Amino acid sequence: MASPEDRAAKPRGGMQFFFLITSFWAGTTVMGFELVGARLLMPLFGMGIQVWTVVIATSLGALAVGYRLGGKIADSHPSVITLAVVLLLATLPLVFVRVCGRNIPAMFQDMTLVAGACCSAISILAAPLVLLGMVQPVLARLLVRTAARTGTVVGRLMAAGTVGGLFGTALTGLLLIPHLGLSKTLLVLVVGTLAMGITALACARRWTATTAVIVIGALGIVVGWSFESPPQTLGAMRVLEEVEGLYGYLEVLEHRGTRALACNGIFQTVLPIHGLGIVRGTLIRGRDYIELIPYFRPRARTALLIGVGAGLHERALAMYGVEVHGVEIDPAVIRLATKYFDLAAEVTVADGRAFLVRDQRRYDAVIIDAFLGGTTPEHLYTKEAFELVDGHLNPDGVLVVRLIGHPEHPAICAVGRTLQAVFPHIVAVRSGIANEVQHVFVFASRTALELGSSERLELGMYGFTGEELCDINTHGAAVLTDDRTGLSLLSSDLVAEHRRNSLRLRGKPLW
Known part of the structure; x- marks a missing residue:
């Protein structure tokens, strides 16, 4: 039978349940917002291990500050009103991130990768997570009136928050971001946190404040959910459609009879409308040497x-x-390519390396052109990945890797060295001059890669002189492996400059 002391330690059953639900939702919002913050950093800083380290460290630091502040406030003001105020305050920086979050990383784009990502992560993540971190200590103080059952009560509270974090991770990563996009995902987190705050106000019987918050919150939700940006004009370039993809913000742009697919501001493909003008030699004239x-x-x-x-x-x-x-890998890319660019190829939605593991076919050529909106998929450029590709090539087959950089850059040299560890013959072709940021196409095969006289003659008609062939200095370069790959870090400066170049092209002739 419970002692009088234990009974005094327990809030009413309904309140206990509400506190556990609040702990659950706080955990859901923390993990969901952490994923949103990481996605906001991705366009400029990628999603390499360095960026994830910054995101996780910033999140843990902000939560630690919140736990400390929440404990102090809970001891000095142990009431449901305190809980309501903390929850309602937490919605404000979440709204701010929804409105301004996309522009924050651009403020730090000229910094180094780690410094820029760190400043961006602090600016985006710190305030909301400090306030959300304050929720758990306040709940603990409300639930625990004596020390008799502290372990049980706090254990339940922590379990609820952790299960909420698990739920929030799955909900945000698998459902909300892919289907609703970042803006509406943030709105869902705001609505849930606002609902918890309003319920806490109602439990404290502050009816005037509850009514005011409900009215203001409802208006904000209606406006925020229904608002959609109309087709824009960027310079002379019209935005036909914008959508959140798995790995970035996708745009279809139109300008003077051409259409472009861009991801996080970086052009992925530029084509004449309905493919008009695509004939033999078109890509070579445009210095695309696939x-x-x-x-x-x-x-x-x-x-x-x-x-x-x-x-x-x-x-x-x-x-x-x-x-x-x-x-x-991104079904949104396929949908846009089919709708606006008349894509007719057979396409499998999958990660490239995972597909190679399952696929049993062999090919005359394999092309890796997987740079998407500032993200370098490192697992496609390791020795083990190239060995997997080699197993899918016919005896005379060729692997082509499109890279962004210049032949002397450490990232290009590392990929070239890694290809040499698998293939005896490699040939590199550059699209630019000197050490400007450009496309470098590396061809690799187990048999010689040579252009015959008739091939050279035809290529000459398209402006290919042979001077585009170049050497990659692989002396001293590291071999990239699954165990130790640093391609994202090596190429971070290239990604930033390539994005700036793409943004400068918006509104100028593309084809």
Whole structure:
């Protein structure tokens, strides 16, 4: 039988349940918002291990501050009103991030990767997580009146918060962000936190304040949920559609008879509307040397394309009788490519490396063109990944890797060195001059890569002189492996500069 002391320690059953639900929701919001914050950093800083380290460290630091402050406030003001105020205050920085969050990382884009990501993470994550961290100590103080059952009460509270974190991670990462996008995901977190605050006010019988918060909150929710940005004009460029993809913010842009697919401000593909103007040599004239595959391997008939984009490479290779099977990780990219760029290729929605593990077919060519909106998928550029590709190539097959940088950059040298560890023959082709940021196409095979005289003659008609061929200095470069890959860190400066170049192109002729 419970002692009088124990009975005094217990709030009413309904209040206990509400406190546990509040703990659950606080955990849900913490983890959901952490994922949202990481996604806001991704366009400028990528999602490498350094960025995740910054996000997690910032989150833990903010929560620690919140726990400390919440404990002090809970001891000095142990009331449901305190809980309501903390919850309602937590909605304010969440709303701020919803309105301004996309612009915050740009303020720090000229810093180094770690410094810029750290400043951005603190600016986005700190205030909401400090306030959300205050919730648990306040709840603990309200639930625990004596020391008799402290362990049981706090254990339940922590369990509820942890289960909420698990739920929030799954809900946000698997459902909300992919289907609603970042803005509406943040609105869901705001609504839930606001509802908890309003309920706490009602429990404290502050009816005037409760009514006012309900009215203001309802108006804000209606406006925030229903507002959609109309098609915009950026310079002379019209935005046809914007959507949240798995790995960034996707835009379809139109300008002077051309359409472009951009991810996080970086152009992925530029095509004439309805493909008009795509003939043999078009890509080569535009310094996109994926089209060299049929010249290095005139008998090539099948190709695997990892990273479909809007389908430019599939369309170009089809003119040489090469059947392309595409692999694209983001279904939103495929939808936009089909709707606006007439993509007709067979495409599998999957991670490129995971697809290679399951696929049993062999190809005359494999193309890795998986740079998406500032994110470098490091697992596609390791020695083990290239060995996996090698197992899917026919004896005379060729692997083509498109990189962003210049032949002397450490990131390009590391990838070249890694390819040399698997393939005896590599040839690099550059799209620019000197050490400007450009596209570098690296061809790798187990047999010699040479252009015949007839191939050189035809390529000359398209402006290819042979001076585009270049050497990659792999002496002293590291071999990238699954155990130790640092490609995101090596290429962080290239990603930032490439994005700035893409933004400068908006509104200028693209084709």
